[in-house]
Amino acid sequence: MPLRFTCPCGQKIKTVDGTAGKKARCPGCQRRLVIPQSDDYTTTAVEAQDTEAIVVPHGPADAVSSPTPVESAVPRTLSRPPSSSKGLVLVVDGDPVDRDKTVDILRVHGYAVLEATDGVHGLDMIRTHHPDAAIVDVRLSGISGFQLLQQLRNLSNTANKEDWSMPVLVTANRLSGRDKQYAISIGAESFLVKPLSPAQLCPRLEKCVEKYRTH
Numbered sequence: 001m002p003l004r005f006t007c008p009c010g011q012k013i014k015t016v017d018g019t020a021g022k023k024a025r026c027p028g029c030q031r032r033l034v035i036p037q038s039d040d041y042t043t044t045a046v047e048a049q050d051t052e053a054i055v056v057p058h059g060p061a062d063a064v065s066s067p068t069p070v071e072s073a074v075p076r077t078l079s080r081p082p083s084s085s086k087g088l089v090l091v092v093d094g095d096p097v098d099r100d101k102t103v104d105i106l107r108v109h110g111y112a113v114l115e116a117t118d119g120v121h122g123l124d125m126i127r128t129h130h131p132d133a134a135i136v137d138v139r140l141s142g143i144s145g146f147q148l149l150q151q152l153r154n155l156s157n158t159a160n161k162e163d164w165s166m167p168v169l170v171t172a173n174r175l176s177g178r179d180k181q182y183a184i185s186i187g188a189e190s191f192l193v194k195p196l197s198p199a200q201l202c203p204r205l206e207k208c209v210e211k212y213r214t215h
Helices: 096-108 119-129 145-155 158-164 177-185 198-213
Strands: 003-006 012-015 023-025 032-034 039-044 088-092 112-116 133-137 168-172 190-193
Touching: 088 096, 088 119, 096 112, 096 198, 112 119, 119 133, 119 145, 133 145, 133 198, 145 168, 145 177, 168 198, 177 190, 190 198
Parallel strands: 003 039, 088 112, 088 133, 133 168, 168 190
Antiparallel strands: 003 012, 023 032
């Protein structure tokens, strides 16, 4: 008998038999869940405490679906956002805890998300996927967040402005007045001190994305 349950975000999920106790990722908000022994959508799953999770595919709640293999530790990517999302946002952060927290905030609030662990990878993903915005930490391996932003702005010339013009929000554990001034001078839309919170991040991001969409 298929197992049915609900994510804390309200997403109804249905899996095959024999999966109770395993880990799953909600296709809606991407929370990591422990699959309960339940055949009723009124049962709400609890969040898993570790990072290993199978992915419950998207689809109607009443469609039987088989879990995919356990996902790797490599950051997840998405080529373009679903039509229901607020936009596609790239998160570039070498700290896995901070990166996961930012990604979870964005997904819960309706954004599709790309992830990169260093500046070079982040710049490559911008070139490949053309996200609607990027959240870039200052301290990155390869090239710093400031260098990534500078390279991105160098690409935003008259000939290809439509391809490369996008808002970038800079993050740091500490951001001095000099750092803030420099970030703005090279084109950052905003700067945020970690740890990020939904109230701190989401209004600024939404405002920046809307600003660039209306240009």
